[in-house]
Amino acid sequence: MVLLFSNGDLFATGALRYDYRPATETETTNRIIFEVEIQGVPTIAVVDTGAPYVILAPKVASDAGVAPASALERKTMLIRGMRLEGFVVRLNIKLKAQYGEDLDVDSTVFVPEVEEYWGNFPSFIGLTGFLERIRFAIDPSTDTFYFGQL
DSSP states (O other): OOEEOTTSOEEESEEEEOEEEOSSTTOOSOEEEEEEEETTEEEEEEEETTSSSEEOOHHHHHHTTOOGGGOSEEEEEEETTEEEEEEEEEEEEEEOOSEEOOEEEEEEEEEESOHHHHTTOOEEEETTTTGGGEEEEEETTTTEEEEEEO
């Protein structure tokens, strides 16, 4: 058990430590960043509650074997000031617990198709299609991200 409601029911069953720093060398805004596994591929992800879906870095998608043929739909999205063509898929994303239990989340994911425009940005964990499917809490005094099933 990691976190409980006042009645003793579980709130969160896992927790991990996060880094609070800029996502890239050229940024100055600190972000919550932690490691996840996407289709079994470990990668760094930024928590972005304004992101529509999980935005998967094209290189990670390639490493995980995610192809446009598996698309649920094609989309054009404005991400970080760039209009990007890509596709939407459903993928498993695992939050790897440092305390408690790991959590697998069936997630809605947008994959930009042009890797050279993506640069060194990491993947982004959005509210829609991921965070809205779990229970989570952030403790900035210990840089801990708590999570559990709804």
